Amino acid sequence: MTPPVDPNEVLMTGENSFIRLSTDGGKTLTDRFSHWRVLWCPDGAGHVLFAHSTRRPSPRPRRSSPATIASS
Numbered sequence: 001m002t003p004p005v006d007p008n009e010v011l012m013t014g015e016n017s018f019i020r021l022s023t024d025g026g027k028t029l030t031d032r033f034s035h036w037r038v039l040w041c042p043d044g045a046g047h048v049l050f051a052h053s054t055r056r057p058s059p060r061p062r063r064s065s066p067a068t069i070a071s072s
Contacts, residue, residue, distance in 0.1 A: 004040065012041035030054050
């Protein structure tokens, strides 16, 4: 199958949502989460969740492939 774009260009198609948490009514942020749903990119489709917390060390980003999602 031919890629839908020029393979020499760095492109991605997908969605990105954010969640921000605060313990003081929004004056400061304690936690931030960013979920990426990649529909197409040169490395393939998948999901990733970036998490950042000032209350505990952040885990490394996790990426799941369509095969991983289907088997879980």
